[in-house]
Amino acid sequence: MCDVVPCETDVGPVGMMKMYGNWRSAAAFRVRIALKLKGLAYEETFIDLDAGDQHAPEFRKINPQGAVPALFDGDGPPLTQSLAILDYLEETKGGVPLLPADPRERARARSLAQLVACDTHPLYVPRVRNYLMEAYDLPKERMMGFVRHAFETGLKTLETRLSTEDGTGRFSQGDAVSHADLCLVSLWVGTAIFGVETAPYPTVARIAETCLALPAFAEAHPKRQPGAPAA
Amino acid sequence: MCDVVPCETDVGPVGMMKMYGNWRSAAAFRVRIALKLKGLAYEETFIDLDAGDQHAPEFRKINPQGAVPALFDGDGPPLTQSLAILDYLEETKGGVPLLPADPRERARARSLAQLVACDTHPLYVPRVRNYLMEAYDLPKERMMGFVRHAFETGLKTLETRLSTEDGTGRFSQGDAVSHADLCLVSLWVGTAIFGVETAPYPTVARIAETCLALPAFAEAHPKRQPGAPAA
Structure with missing residues (x-):
């Protein structure tokens, strides 16, 4: 287990x-998983996005963008943007590494992470969905x-x-959890929320299920956070 | 000049x-600037996006996503996603550093970069524009x-x-060029292409103009690449 979840001896x-x-929030979910995998103590304040509290x-x-997550570490200004926070945690904290040591493997893990966090997730956030419905007078089902x-x-x-790529192993990049998996899982759990069919993606499914069987991923899951619907 | 453009003595x-x-491509532009700032030899093949060659x-x-840039460095598989490529160049090549040494400053530079590369640019790429026009039968002007x-x-x-943030200096993060500036400029040049008003953003304008006065940014500019319209 020590290769993917923190052991007490690793964490100061x-x-x-x-x-x-x-x-x-898919972006907050990624950071929550990293904090738990690294065994870092934190408390989370839940911003009500439906009420517009952001x-x-x-x-x-705290964040002029009006988006979560934002992370305070000590007295410094807030850290924002989930991938920037993940790199910051990687560079400053102990615990299990969430990027490979080899530069090419790091680049592949980051590329897979960005395929989700740059080119997919920003397209379906509330501000985009709301704009489409309002500017183009689309009923929700057509916007979806x-x-x-x-x-x-x-x-x-x-x-x-x-x-198809040689780099894939038990996880997205080789046999250890990386930022790619945090992003993959944050996309995967959205398929249930937004009613997206998952059958065409067996390799994504296998890796998501492998991740979600780990305690850090399971505890960080959206449905286990305050504010999540009971059903 | 050695703080923002490579000096021969820095580059092996x-x-x-x-x-x-x-x-x-805004994403290819970012990588092109970094290659030039670091004084790295490369050749670029221009993919005709309008003809659908991607x-x-x-x-x-080369890239199952059908997107540019993709970068080959030696015999390894192609590197994709602009921010992952920028980090790879940072971790493996010489030349001027394009991220600060301090972890909090790095996190801020990355957060500013991702505000553009994750939360802004992916919303206006051709595949999104085409989907909106086709799926919702929008004329181009309404889609715009x-x-x-x-x-x-x-x-x-x-x-x-x-x-408003203390970290801003001559450039987005302090007084040296970082990934944040590469992304900022890649957004800024798009305002002319897409007819976006720029007057409300004087600080962004100041930094963009400071960057574009540097040879590496000027030479990497979209309008100076093969395929760009003459006007």
Whole structure:
């Protein structure tokens, strides 16, 4: 287990970090998994995205983008953007590494992560869905075609790469969890929320299920956070 | 000049890298700037995105996503996703550093870069524009409202952060060029291509103009690449 989840002997004493997140946010989910895999103490404040609390002036002072996650580590200014936070944790904290040591393997793990975090997830966030419905007067069901197309395009490329590239192992990059898996799983759990068919993506499914069987991923899962619907 | 452009004494002998790009691609532009700033020898093959050459089977073998850039460095498999390529160059090549040494400053530079490369640029790429026009039967001018909204949302956040956060200096993060500037400039040159008003973003404008006055940025500019319109 020590290769994917932190063992007590690996993790030194750390200060309490403070994160602003949301049960449903794919980006907050990625960071939550990393914090748990690295055994880092943190507390999370849940911002109600449906109520628009991310646009409140107090939160805009924390993140002018009005988006979660934002992470406070000590007295410094807030850290924002999930992939930047993951790299920061990698560069400054102990615990299990979440990027390979080899530069080419790191580049592949990051490329797979960015396929999700840059080219897929930003297309279906609330601000985009709301804009489409309002500017083009689309009923929700027609707008959802755009969301499903984004998921399907991302998942199809991910499946092709993971099922054909030599780098794939038990996880997206080799046999250890990396940023690629955190992003993959954050996309995967969205398929249930948005009603996206998953049968065409068996390799993505295998890796997602392998990850979600690990305690850190299971505990970080959106449905186990405050605010998540009971069903 | 040595703080932002490579001096010969900083750069050792390097092999010729091969990049697949396009004159107009914001993501290829970022990588092209980094290669030039670091003084790395490369040749670029220009993929005709308007003709759909990115979807040709031969190119899908290089990048199953059907997107540029893709970079070959020696005999390894192609490197994809612009930010992953920038980190790879940072970790493996000589030349001027394009990330600060301090982890918090690195995190801020990366966060600013990702505000553009994750949350803004992916919203206006050809595959999204084409989907909106086809699926929702939108004439081009109405679809362009979505593109301008994406630009304006990204630029507004960027302006707020750069004009209020302590980390801003001559460039986005302090007084040296970083990944944040490569992304900022790649967004900025798009405002002319897509007809986006720039007056509300004076800090972004100042940094973009400072960057574009440097030879590496000027030489990497979309309008100076093969395939760019003469006007």
